[in-house]
Amino acid sequence: MKSCVVCGKAGERHHIVFKNSGGFDFPLNFIYLCSEHHRGKNGPHKNRIVDLNYKISMQNELFNRLSEEYYAINDIVKILEINPRQAKVLVNDLAKYNKGYKTEDVIKKLMGGKFYYGFMIDENYKEWWNIPEEEIFLNK
Ligand SMILES: [Zn+2]
């Protein structure tokens, strides 16, 4: 069993980009956390700042590893240690160019269809798609 990256206790596997947000099964999307640092108030399921920080680190690591502008599917499989079946799902709706798939498109898809930025950590920041409809109505 792997240990929690925060405290070293026995950890459980967390998907940094949640499965139900389009997250894929590959090592960079996994982090091991004890039950407290996973589901507790300072874990990514309860604390959006913690969640965002994990997502931003993962995204940075993806940009580090995929430093070329385009990649062939075989390279994606090798570099990301993603299984070929998952890789097919990953690229199936991405545009294919002569040189392969665009790195930006690949990373965006791996991040669940959007990029994450440091300014999102600001507690006053609201993602527009998360603002309740009545609030949008009031602000008009
Ligand atoms: Zn822990």
Ligand SMILES: [Zn+2]
């Ligand atoms: Zn989790």
